[in-house]
Amino acid sequence: MSELQLSELPLPGLFVLQHRVHQDERGRFARLYCEGSLQLFGQPFHVRQINQSLTRERGTVRGLHFQYPPHAESKLISCMRGAVWDVAVDVRQGSSTFLHWHAERLEAGDGRSLLLPPGFAHGFQALSDDAELLYLHSADYTPGHEGGLSVSDPRLAIDWPLPFKNLSARDAGHPLLDESFQGVQL
Template identity: 60%
Template sequence: MSRLALAPLPLAGLLRVQRRPLVDERGFFARLFCADELAGAGWAGPIAQINQSYTALQGTVRGMHYQKPPHAEMKLVTCLRGEVWDVAVDLRQGSPTFLQWHAEHLSADNGNALLILPGFAHGFQALTDHAELLYCHSAAYAPAAEAGLNPLDPRLAVAWPLPVGQMSPRDAGQPGMTEEFEGVRL
């Protein structure tokens, strides 16, 4: 029996991963990652990197981050504690949903994850204090390939559910997109 149910989302390449935990009187056991089950969604290799983030205050925004080719990566984002509003923006050149965004409510309670293909920027807003995320990456971090978008860019028009609280100087300092931005060629 599959422990991960993959549900397509409105932007092609984004999937909600619904975990099917085994529950009994002791608690539960849940599969966080399975290469075999995610292969059909495009996960082609091993996990190259696993990262964890902790966000202390509700309203904090992190992102919107991505890596440019040839270091573009697939991400599986899971909330281990608290709740977040997880956002992916389609940056794929020529995509019919170019510059559109989709958000998923991820929480420790709902057990859902967001699977993001290469060519998407990713960020989130903490909906609770003490939010903790786990990220599985298909490619290792490459500083020279790092890129980002300003989470408050009016061209993106992400509708953050809470007033934006803290943001890193790096994220707040990302320039707005210009009309010349053609997207990421994969």
């Protein structure tokens, strides 16, 4: 196995990355990101920003966030501690999977990351206390270009594994989708 393997998920453009994890009596090592390898897979990804989050309480939900062009971004998400239910929602205008979602369980040490292309909203639910994520972004965060979806929107019908806890006021304030939402035109 090479250092990274990329597998496409049911939503076109969404991938799970499997990292080769080297373990011995000292601990473990894994390459989490390699720009050259992603280019070889046809998924160029240049890192502009790296973020880290710590979610203290199991059941907490964060998201669903995205950025509109010209600041639409790809994201590479890895779980560094604990476990999360990581959700991607296709908000690409004209996509055959528009408003469809896919979730992956990411767990510290599992050697997996989720790679989201531009035009996807992202959110997650902590499946453990003290869940820590590392996010690599292809664009800078630009507050004037951010968008969000309601995590409880019946039109999305996301199957969250736990009851919600600790939803921020900002995330709770995202409106339910109506016919005026046309998505992100890339």
